[in-house]
Amino acid sequence: MSKAFAFINDKRVRDVFYQAALLIGLAALLVYFIRNASQNMVQAGIASGFNFLWRTSGIEVPFVLTGYTQSDNILSLFWAGVANTLLVTVIALVLSTALGFLIGIARLSSIWLVQAIAGAYVEFVRNIPLLFFVLFWYFGVIAALPAPRESLSVFGVAFLNNRGLTIPLPDAGANLKYAFIAIAISCLLHWLFLRWARRRKEATGRDAPILRVGLVLLLLIPVLALTWASLATRWDIPVLRGFNYRGGFVVIPEFVALLAALVTYTAGFIAEIVRGGIQSVPHGQIEASSALGLRPGQTLRLVTIPQALRVMTPPMTNQYLNVLKNSSFGAAIAYPDVVSLFMGSALTNTGQAIEIIAMTLALYLVIGLAVSAFMNWYNARIALVTR
């Protein structure tokens, strides 16, 4: 073989070549599928393209965070659905993590009864399909709430019935806005204070009054700000008129049922991850910390959990992504998430299945990748740092 072609024998050149060939092949296949689908759709008289997004949607949504109304376009309907998906996902993530930690730690309790109950919960939850949870909470628990006229009243300002929880809404939000700004500033101050305290401790070894400052910045200031704001604001208090309470904001039962289902279900899996993580910490660490005179609570907080987190983070990422994907089970009980509104109502109204499903897939992919990226960053941050 002539020297001009000697590069063929270079492993790096060949690797690049094979990978490039595979990539081009995949891209060509994708282009072929898209072209084929659009040609077939034109022939069958089915509309294609994304112009439908600017058509008026005409669909009424019972639970809106984005200010969407039925005279807005279909793209706004999509964002209304996205907001609802994100809302239920984020709240479910926080609550299921908290509940999962509690159950996971309870499984390792030295008290037999606590351990047995936690163990039974995990086994029960892991072996039942999520759809059952969703339907159970919706048709079993929420539907058993009283009708609007027999509502359960919470101090005469909030009302719970089978149409949801009606809560008062501030009429003019200016004062509340100042309160939230004040809370944000005090959170920022707290963070800066913690950084300063840590640096000082590393440098001089002196402790700062973390607890007292924390109480003031994170509890006292927010409570004062909110109390001032709510006294200075006019509230739109729900009143019973006709079929149901008027005014205020309604937290719909579909949201509560889906949230409860996601939290109770996911907590079972998170509990197992927590238990596994804690058990992965060598027993010698715990013995060493008690030899140093740390109390059991301190051992758990300062020795066990920081080391367990390293083991727990990758599987927790999986669970968090599952919560995001499982939120689509809301479609089974008419929770207006992106699947129910966009892949349900909008798809059947416009018939543009390919575009709508592609957009929904892309959305889940983007949110999922964002969650993974955050968890990877966190994982890298808590990884064992050797100095």
Next chain:
Amino acid sequence: MKTFVLAAALFAAGTLAASAQQLAPSPTLDAIKARGHLECGVHLGLPGFSFANDKGEWTGLDVDYCRALAAAVLGDATKVKYTPTSVQQRWPILQSGQVDVLSRNSTITFSRNATLGLNFQGINFYEGQTFIVRKKANVKSAEELDGASVCVAAGSTEEKNAADWFRERNLKVTITNFQKNDDAITAYDSGRCDAYTAGVGALAGQRAKLKVPDDHIILTKPISNDPQGPVTRYGDERWQLIVRWVLNGTIAAEMLGVTSKNVDEMKANSKNTEVRRLLGAEGGFGAMMGLADDWMYKAIKQVGNYGESYERTVGLESPLKLERGQNQLWTKGGLIFTPPFQ
């Protein structure tokens, strides 16, 4: 030169004669004949329109249309395979060719016709949207629903109709959209909603699914007009012709007084030329579409005319007890009409 012109003329005449015998190709009809049964898309379960009993036997007005079509095409009304479809599944299942025809109380609308690649082949039921409410709510008309919650199937015409109707009247109504009709009914029954909305005919059948049907009333005044009928996808004109004229044939039979009981006698003795053309005694109408000449004879003999079908499935002989109303023949004050068999 002369011989060339003569040859060309002969050739043209020959092709013309040949093409007069030839029918436009119909892949759908060929496929049905080859597989030996008709594929018909129907509702998941709507008493009176398409409903399967515990033995898996389908009955209803929309099912009867499928049976008449199978009788006309294959000579046997039982050669139908029913595919139950939800609100969301119905269009893709037709567009993708999984069913030959969709007969599933679906409203004919402009945008469905223009953008979904669907053709509507006539009207077999004039539906009007209304509400079912609890008797103890003491509601007499839809205008009194201000402040109420309404359950509805997502993606249906009712979902948009209701939203528009209440907004135009400045009534604040919460609409909760379920993926399936049955889920919406269950939620209404469990107290989640004050009303459930669907067509008058659909509600008459669905009412039976409630725990205590007598505790509920159907509001009489409809808020919209929803004509419904068999649907085909774009393309295959000859198949669309068959779907359209089998429906017309069942209506024509009622107008001409042909029933499943007297069809033999009418075919043999009727002097009315339209009856004779309809039943294949003269005119050769079946052959023009590539069917047997007794296509409508078979359909009427096995399934009955439109009126017989109506009374048996949704009318006074059925549990739904719906009056003919708008669904009476145009000659008797209704809207049901067919162009002539000429």
